[in-house]
Amino acid sequence: MNFIKKANILQILVLIVMISSCSKEKKITVLSDAQLPKNMLPTMKPLTNESPQLTTAYISETRGRIDSFYRKNWPNNSMNGSFLVAKNGQIIYEKYEGLANFRTKDSITSETPLHIASVSKVLTATAILKLVNAKRLDLDQKVTTILKEFPYPEVTIRNLLSHRSGMRSYSYFTDRDPNVWDRHKTLTNQDLLTIMGTKNIGLEQKTGTRFAYCNTNYAMLALVIEKITKMPYKKAMNTIIFKPLGMKNTFVFDIEKDKKTIVPSYKGNRVEIGIDYLDGVYGDKNIYSTPRDLLKFDRARNATDFLEPKLLAQVYTGYSNEHKGTKNYGLGIRMVNWDTGQNFYFHNGWWHGNTSSYIPLMKEKVTIIALSNKFTKQTYAVRKLSKLFGDYPFNFGDE
Incomplete structure (x- = not known):
């Protein structure tokens, strides 16, 4: 009897430990960006299992209309790139056509990373916004408080993100005067900062007075990311965005390590465009990715815990309203x-020859992505597909 009692007591103790363990697991909470310890970086979180599941009938009908658009926009499979349309994170249509390399005849596949050009800015901005959300940065913080060489005292993080800093484009001021930069040498982000701080590169216009799309803004944001994270931009982007989201075919181009292995770009006549002295600058460009990886990124941007609501609202606010019009930039x-x-x-x-288009239809939970490494403006025509999913005044072309 004593043996049985001891056995029962032991079972009860084991059960108590198990219940205690389960209750402890339930109490585990995910910290918000702002609650993270200062030695931890905020990371993007995947958005999975979205609902409702698309019906077979819906997918079939929508796929047919997208395919009709595809054949009209890129007749005879002339795209030479990657194309994807998804809703609720579920891929409705994707196409991979043409060659990644015209010399080796390697085909473009779903895993072929192409240069996403200025769509890189969306990813750079996202890393900055996560750091703002984590209270490591402030949108209205002066850039001079972070980059000590930065020569424009009124420029803020918000000005850089919204292209209202008034800075000049680095491709112009480094190209025209050999005393400013020797084009035989690869230009870096740090070189840009040093040039602006020592070569008397004035502003194009007064800070905050008007919108002027300028790659220099995002080259500086990349340096801000490095300063705040204490990591190279490439590693910071891997840590905050690529690895957490499983973006296995996405990377920041390293001109020294990757120039012989990346997918080259081409003019419309298939003449290869080589690497030049501007290809060492990142933040504004130089991310390679695939539509499937960018779909993961887009859905994560639509997760409820991506940003605090007040900050998220500021992302999609137009900042350039000095002239009445429909076009704007957040x-x-x-x-x-x-x-x-x-x-x-x-x-x-x-x-170079790379063109890209990233379209998030947030209300409709639709993602449209087109990438090409052979120059064509047809990449930008994919916006017309928005009319399939919502009240957008574009001419779809099959009506």
């Missing part, structure tokens, strides 16, 4: 704001 995102109240958000890119 914090790392382009937009069209119609008088009807309908808004369209997107970002395009163009670098």
Whole structure:
């Protein structure tokens, strides 16, 4: 009997430990960005198992209309790139056509990373916004408080994100005067900062007075990321965005390590465009990715815990209203704001022969992505597909 009693007592103790263990597991909470210890970086969180699941009938009908658009926009499979349309994170249509390399005849596949050009700005802005959300940065913080060499005292993080800093484009002031930069040498982000701080590179216009799309803004934001995270931009982007989201075919181009292995770009006539002295600058460009990886990124940006609501609202606010019009720019995102109240958000890119288009239809939970490494403006025409999913005044072309 004593043995049985002892056995029962032992079982009860084990059960108590198990219940205690389970209750402890339930009490585990996920920290918000702002609650993270200062030695931890905020990271993007995947958005999975979105609902509702698309019906077979819906997918079939929508896929047919997208395919009709694809064949009209890129006749005879002339795209030479990657194209994807998804809703609720579920891929409705994707196409991979043409060659990644015309010399080796390697085909473009779903795992072929292409240069996403200025769509890189959306990812750079996202890393900055996560750092703001974590209270490591403030949108209205002066850049001079972070980058000591920065020569423009009124420019803030918000000015950089919204292209209202007034700075000049680095591709112009480094190209025209050999006393400013020797084009035989690869230009870096730090070189840019030093040049602006020592070569008397004046502003194009007074800070905050008007919108002027300028790659220099995002080259400086990349340096801000490095300063705040104490990591190279490439590692910081891996830590905050790529690895947490499983973006296995996405990377920041390293001109020294990757120039012989990346997918080259081409003019429309298939003449290869080589690497030049500007290809060492990142933040504004130089991210390689795939539509499937960018879909993961887009859905994470739509997760409820991506940013605090007040900060998120500022991302999709237009900051350039000095002239009446529909086109505007938020914090790392382009937009069209119609008088009807309908808004369209997107970002395009163009670098060498690479063109890109990223379209998040947030209300409809739709993602449209097109990338090409052979120059064509047809990449940008994918915005017309928005009309399939919502009240967007674009001519779809099959009506």
